[in-house]
Amino acid sequence: MRRRRIHDKFIEILLVIATIAVLLPLIIIIFHVIVEGVSALNYEFFTEELGSPSRAIQGKPTGLVHTILGTIVVDMLALVIAVPVGIGAGMMLSEYPDHMLNPTLRIMNDTLNGMPAILKGLFAFVLIVKPMGTFSGLAGGVALSFVMLPIIARATESALLTIPWTIREAGLALGIPRWRVVISAVMPAAKTGLATGLLLAFARAAGEAAPLLFTSFGNNYLPDQWFGFIFNPVDTLPQRLYSLAISPYSEWHSMGWAAAIVLLVMVILAFVFARFVTRGKVQLK
Amino acid sequence: MEINIMKSKDLPEETLKTVHSNTENQKTVMKNRMETKNLTVKYGSIYGVKNISLPFQDKTVTALIGPSGCGKTTYLRALNRMHDLTREAKIEGEVLLDNKNIYDEDINPVTIRRKIGMVFQKPTPFPTMSIYDNVVAGLKLVGIRNRSLLDEVCEKALKQAALFDEVKDRLKTPAVSISGGQQQRLSIARALAVEPEVLLMDEPTSSLDPQATLRIEELIHVLKKDITIIIITHNMQQAARVSDKTAFFYVGDLIEAGDTNTIFTNPKEKQTEDYITGRFG
Ligand SMILES: Nc1ncnc2c1ncn2[C@@H]1O[C@H](COP(=O)(O)OP(=O)(O)OP(=O)(O)O)[C@@H](O)[C@H]1O
Ligand SMILES: [Mg+2]
Numbered sequence: 001m002r003r004r005r006i007h008d009k010f011i012e013i014l015l016v017i018a019t020i021a022v023l024l025p026l027i028i029i030i031f032h033v034i035v036e037g038v039s040a041l042n043y044e045f046f047t048e049e050l051g052s053p054s055r056a057i058q059g060k061p062t063g064l065v066h067t068i069l070g071t072i073v074v075d076m077l078a079l080v081i082a083v084p085v086g087i088g089a090g091m092m093l094s095e096y097p098d099h100m101l102n103p104t105l106r107i108m109n110d111t112l113n114g115m116p117a118i119l120k121g122l123f124a125f126v127l128i129v130k131p132m133g134t135f136s137g138l139a140g141g142v143a144l145s146f147v148m149l150p151i152i153a154r155a156t157e158s159a160l161l162t163i164p165w166t167i168r169e170a171g172l173a174l175g176i177p178r179w180r181v182v183i184s185a186v187m188p189a190a191k192t193g194l195a196t197g198l199l200l201a202f203a204r205a206a207g208e209a210a211p212l213l214f215t216s217f218g219n220n221y222l223p224d225q226w227f228g229f230i231f232n233p234v235d236t237l238p239q240r241l242y243s244l245a246i247s248p249y250s251e252w253h254s255m256g257w258a259a260a261i262v263l264l265v266m267v268i269l270a271f272v273f274a275r276f277v278t279r280g281k282v283q284l285k
Numbered sequence: 286m287e288i289n290i291m292k293s294k295d296l297p298e299e300t301l302k303t304v305h306s307n308t309e310n311q312k313t314v315m316k317n318r319m320e321t322k323n324l325t326v327k328y329g330s331i332y333g334v335k336n337i338s339l340p341f342q343d344k345t346v347t348a349l350i351g352p353s354g355c356g357k358t359t360y361l362r363a364l365n366r367m368h369d370l371t372r373e374a375k376i377e378g379e380v381l382l383d384n385k386n387i388y389d390e391d392i393n394p395v396t397i398r399r400k401i402g403m404v405f406q407k408p409t410p411f412p413t414m415s416i417y418d419n420v421v422a423g424l425k426l427v428g429i430r431n432r433s434l435l436d437e438v439c440e441k442a443l444k445q446a447a448l449f450d451e452v453k454d455r456l457k458t459p460a461v462s463i464s465g466g467q468q469q470r471l472s473i474a475r476a477l478a479v480e481p482e483v484l485l486m487d488e489p490t491s492s493l494d495p496q497a498t499l500r501i502e503e504l505i506h507v508l509k510k511d512i513t514i515i516i517i518t519h520n521m522q523q524a525a526r527v528s529d530k531t532a533f534f535y536v537g538d539l540i541e542a543g544d545t546n547t548i549f550t551n552p553k554e555k556q557t558e559d560y561i562t563g564r565f566g
Contacts, residue, residue, distance in 0.1 A: 098372055170409035174423035174479055175399025184426050188413035
């Protein structure tokens with residue numbers, strides 16, 4: 001008896017150590033990012049556009065408001081495209097496994113999932129930038145939606161498959177059409193899994209710089225009109241972070257760290273939001 | 286009865302039916318609400334049931350009995366096209382509802398299932414819905430929004446399923462928060478709420494206490510005035526109590542079917558007798 005208790009304790013300690021080993025690098029990174037970037041996080045950072053390097057060097061007001069707004073616009077565009085299509089594809093895969101289009105859909109999804117992000121950017125370039133004749137937030141959104149799509153589709157499929165078949169049968173036996181059973185009885189039951197999938201997709205896409213290089217391209221200035229965020233070249237955090245980091249100006253380096261903090265906060269906020277949405281009311285309304 | 290043959294021929298069909306069902310001689314007159322003809326269900330190459338031909342008369346209760354694994358559930362699920370979802374299941378033969386094969390090309394399975402309700406062996410509440418929403422799901426999810434109608438239907442169905450008193454104060458709480466037996470009665474209420482014309486029940490009382498079982502059996506007696514019921518049961522007393530007809534299945538075959546009285550008192554087949562008297566199964 002006694003020996004078993006000691007054994008239990010030992011395993012417990014091992015688990016704690018393992019947990020710390022996983023979390024420690026994460027904590028170090030976050031800590032480092034905050035230490036390096038917090039000095040650049042002032043009022044102007046959130047209200048001014050970047051402009052040319054001389055602004056920062058001469059101490060004139062400069063910031064990343066256009067980058068933050070651009071990121072929000074591009075990520076939202078990507079979500080708007082990827083969520084319905086991705087959830088639809090996931091539903092198709094899990095709910096209509098015998099459908100003749102499904103093998104093709106699965107191959108396409110897996111291919112997209114395995115495709116390097118830079119190629120997704122190229123894909124969006126050919127699809128949107130070429131015909132439009134300009135880099136744009138829209139092209140960036142499309143490129144990021146290619147990042148999100150396979151993740152959402154996969155997560156939706158597996159979330160729906162965890163819901164027992166008996167639930168669907170019970171719905172059908174009441175004379176409810178199949179799609180309605182899926183939407184009203186199966187999907188709500190799988191909502192935690194669905195939200196987790198959306199989040200993973202968002203977090204993954206929000207951090208991607210590669211697909212944006214030749215789609216949203218980047219911009220040092222705010223657009224003249226709001227729709228400039230959609231139809232003109234747009235700045236985004238991951239990509240701006242990179243260009244600030246490789247620039248020769250130390251003022252821009254600390255702005256790069258600050259950009260990293262903002263990106264981190266965005267992703268964390270998304271997680272908190274998703275938790276909030278999936279908890280709460282159990283009733284379907 | 287003074288109605289002569291000439292006269293009764295002139296009567297409209299509806300009236301005729303009433304007249305006849307009031308007479309003792311029901312057997313020859315009552316029409317078959319459902320019927321299976323040479324119905325075979327295969328899972329891949331394995332037979333679930335083989336060549337079952339069986340009539341179900343309107344407004345009667347038929348009990349399906351037989352040892353575990355003999356194909357009762359398989360057979361029952363074929364009657365409202367539940368096997369459509371099971372990839373490996375293949376159906377041969379016919380299932381007639383009012384003399385029309387429900388597997389015909391031009392039949393919409395959704396309409397069929399609306400008429401032929403089903404209560405499953407295990408409770409299957411919709412996990413995210415409240416008790417109330419579960420009961421009226423069959424109406425709400427096809428677009429019926431009339432609040433007072435839904436309230437009415439909900440109360441009636443819960444009362445029929447002998448659950449109302451236990452849950453009337455917490456209709457808005459999640460359905461998964463009630464006990465297993467209560468969930469089973471909830472599933473029964475949900476099936477009744479859409480007012481099916483035929484009700485398939487797969488061991489509906491196997492998770493219920495004697496009191497609730499009795500209430501469900503009483504319910505079956507009441508329902509039978511209006512609808513046709515086919516019930517699977519492992520409880521011989523229950524089969525004898527609730528059913529008019531009994532069909533005995535054994536390893537995928539229909540061994541014997543007929544009036545419950547006859548099956549229980551004077552079975553033709555030895556296998557039937559052995560099963561009923563508890564010698565096997
Ligand atoms: N989805 C399936 N795939 C393959 N075989 C199945 C499937 N469902 C049932 N079977 C087989 O069909 C036979 C009949 O099963 P069924 O569930 O109809 O029996 P049952 O009479 O309802 O038994 P019980 O009284 O235990 O509920 C069994 O041998 C079972 O293994
Ligand atoms: Mg069974």
